[in-house]
Amino acid sequence: xEAFLVSTAIVGLAEIGDKTQILSxxxxxxxxxxxxxxxxxxxATVANHALAGLAGTFFAGLFTGPWMRWILGxxxxxxxxxxxxxxxxxxxxxxxxxxxxxxxxxxxxxAEIGDKTQIATIGLAxxxxxxxxxxxxxxxxxxxxxxxxxFLGDRAAGRLPIRAIRLVAAxxxxxxxxxTLLG
Numbered sequence: 001x002e003a004f005l006v007s008t009a010i011v012g013l014a015e016i017g018d019k020t021q022i023l024s025x026x027x028x029x030x031x032x033x034x035x036x037x038x039x040x041x042x043x044a045t046v047a048n049h050a051l052a053g054l055a056g057t058f059f060a061g062l063f064t065g066p067w068m069r070w071i072l073g074x075x076x077x078x079x080x081x082x083x084x085x086x087x088x089x090x091x092x093x094x095x096x097x098x099x100x101x102x103x104x105x106x107x108x109x110x111a112e113i114g115d116k117t118q119i120a121t122i123g124l125a126x127x128x129x130x131x132x133x134x135x136x137x138x139x140x141x142x143x144x145x146x147x148x149x150x151f152l153g154d155r156a157a158g159r160l161p162i163r164a165i166r167l168v169a170a171x172x173x174x175x176x177x178x179x180t181l182l183g
Contacts, residue, residue: 003128007137008144010124011117015145020111027107028150031100037150038143040104045142046135048112049121053135056125070181077174084170117142 015021027037112118121138128134 001133003124003130003133004137004140006128007121007124007134008141010120011138011141012144013141014117014120015142018115018117018145020108020115020117020142021146021149023107023111024146024149025152027100027104028152031103033100034150036100037104038147040101041108041146041150042139042143044105044108044112045139048109048118049135049138049142052118052121053125053131053138056122056127056134057129057131074181077178081170084167 024037024041027040028034031037117138121134124138125131125134
């Protein structure tokens with residue numbers, strides 16, 4: 001029970017103000033369909049944190065060293081570039097129905113790679129050596145932090161300047177990228 005509660009609290013707190021919270025807001029505003037977005041976040045988080053939990057449980061020492069800093073820094077800079085451009089669904093004017101879940105699933109899974117919550121999941125799984133309580137706890141923490149953001153984004157979608165949000169998100173990722181690269 002301790003592994004579950006600690007994992008929920010740590011990841012829930014770590015997620016506040018994180019890049020995936022910004023992504024949750026953007027996806028909710030874009031699709032204006034909270035249920036498929038929430039389901040996409042849940043499925044992506046379970047998959048991502050299950051992989052992280054396995055890594056933490058079996059290969060705790062593998063993800064240490066300065067090379068991880070470079071991977072994370074470059075991934076932040078890559079996401080900054082990605083945040084500037086609308087994806088193909090927006091540009092092509094595709095309907096929002098089936099695309100909300102799939103877009104959220106893929107975008108959220110990729111955004112979580114190398115994220116602080118994924119690294120926290122690896123560390124927690126290594127610390128507690130308990131796969132299921134850690135993965136369930138970290139997933140609950142993610143959902144507790146992101147579900148309210150999805151509902152806020154859905155309600156405020158008509159009033160949000162998506163272009164400005166993209167620019168602010170890109171700037172935040174550039175800052176995170178450089179801070180990570182500089183140590």
